[in-house]
Amino acid sequence: MPERTARYRDVLAVGEFRVLWLAQLQSRMGDQFARVALALLVFDRTGSAAVTALVYAMSLLPPLITAPLLAGIADRHSRRTVMTVTELIRAALSALMIIPAVPLPILALLVLLVTCPQPLFSAARTATTPQVLPGRLFPVGQAIMSGTDNIAQILGFTLGGALVAATGSPHLAIAVNTLTFALSALMLRTGLGPHLPDHDGVAEERTRSGFALAGIRYVAGDRRLLGLAALTWLFGCFVVPEALAAPYAAQIGAGQAAVGWLMAADVIGAAVGMLLVARLGPTARRRLTVPLTVATGVPLVLTLTAPSLPVTVALWALSGLFGSYMVLAQTSFIESVPDGMRGRAIGFAAAGLQTAQGLGMALAGLLASALSPAIAVAACGAVGAAAGLAIGLHARIGRDPATDRGPAPAATTVGNLA
Known part of the structure; x- marks a missing residue:
């Protein structure tokens, strides 16, 4: 019999999912x-591109450290409480940034502090989604979350x-952000169940440091999960x-107006691709993960000759479309981790993703x-495609894990990871 997949309306009919989705959106x-407001505010005060870039980077870098350390809280307490408290803390910190007289060093510190708890919220939300959307509903819900997240970034x-x-x-835009934190907390507190972590089958380590780092050891001990x-x-x-859109536009003589099209191309392609893969069955999702990863790099390789703007936009959009492999890989990853370990495992994976994006952009520059x-x-693109193929072969991604387990991974029981 063909594998049944959930419909979008089946997923959107789940009230708790709508709360998670709209709060995040x-x-x-x-x-x-x-x-945007911070970049304009800091540049207006300092006139320095370097200081502006530094403050902007501070809104992205803290999760590299806080993600693996804080995400474990989502595996200790009610995930609704974790998300609600996190949003209220961020709302309070963001509210202080609205005050026009706040000195620039204090503003930079507030940017750092408001960003630090973000991985905890993401880990709790992502770990809650499979509870809210069990079975075949989850992959579709994950695709909706990922696809609309791209759209939200563009609109934002x-x-x-x-x-x-x-x-x-700029302070008005910061006030809008503060309001969204408060609204998110209200929606989650009133529209979501407690969703306590399920630790059945997960033997926890007793020390605080052992608990926080257990997610890293769990993932590293399983070849498929690490893959x-x-x-x-x-x-x-x-x-x-996205990082090279401006210099690329200058190289092909397209002008500044083309930068927006180049930056949006892969995001638009990704949004479409994520919605297309949402309805794939389990077998198709498993088998397509590695081929789509490899295919994501191919259109980028084809820009070697610096083609015209329309051709480049089409190629980068196609790369974004194939980049929907991210939904497939993330869905398989989340489904393969026990509920009581999800917050920490997701925190580790998220920290690695953010680090990789930062390093990739820097090295490409x-x-x-x-x-x-x-x-x-x-x-x-060539490095990514080649590495994707190598990782897929080594980790045996694409095979049915139920029939291709091999020896039990060393990290199956967290208590044995000392």
């Missing part, structure tokens, strides 16, 4: 409002910039077109300066 848009950047331009007040995480980290190779933006994009 509006909060994500608020984050982008704040990032666009509308945030428009709001600041229309009002001349799935590594495939998501390869996105650091495939995201470089150096390569573009030494050679050319087109060569840098093509090289990153």
Whole structure:
């Protein structure tokens, strides 16, 4: 019999999923409002591109450290409580940033503090989603979350910039972000069940440090899980077109107006691709993960010759479309981790993804300066495609884990990981 997949309306009919989805959607848009506002506010005060970039980076870098350390809280307490308290803390910190007289060093500190708890919220939300959407509903829900998250980022950047331009007040955009944190907390507290972590079958280590780091050891001890995480980290190779859009546009003589199209191309393709893969059955999802990973890099390689703007936009959009492999890899990863371990495992994988994206963009920038933006994009695409194939073969991703388990992984029981 053909494998049945859930319909979008089946997923959207689940009230708790709608709460998780809408809370995340509006909060994500608020984050982008704040990032645009902060960039404009800091540059207006300092006139320094370096300081502006540093403060912007501070809104992205803290999760590299806090993700593996804080995410374990989501495996100790009610995930509704964790998400609600996290949003209220971020709302309070963000509210302080609205005050016009706040000195720049204090503003930078607040940016750092408001970003630190973000991985805890994400880990709790992601770990809750399979409880809210059991079985065949979960992959579709995960795709909806991922696809609309891209759209929210585009709308947030666009509308945030428009709001600041229309009002001349970055603080108003920051106030909007503060409101989204508070609204998210209210929605989650009133529309979601407690969702306590299920520790059945997961023997916990007693020390605080052992508990926090158990997710790393669990993933590292399972070849398939580590392979799935590594495939998501390869996105650091495939995201470089966004970072090199401006110099690439200059290389092909397309002008500044083309930068927006180039930056949006892969995001639009990803949003479409994620919705297309949502309805795939379990076998198709498993078998397509590695081929789509490899395919994501191929259109980027084809930009080696720096083709015209329309061709480049089409190629980068196609790369984003194939980049929907991220939904498949993340879904398989989450489904393979016991509920009582999900927060910590997700925190580790998320930290690796953010690190990979930062390193990928930095290295691509150096390569573009030494050679050319087109060569840098093509090289990153080739490395990502080749590494995806190697990881897939080594981790045996694509085979049925129920019939291809081999020896039990060393990290199956967390209590034995000392």
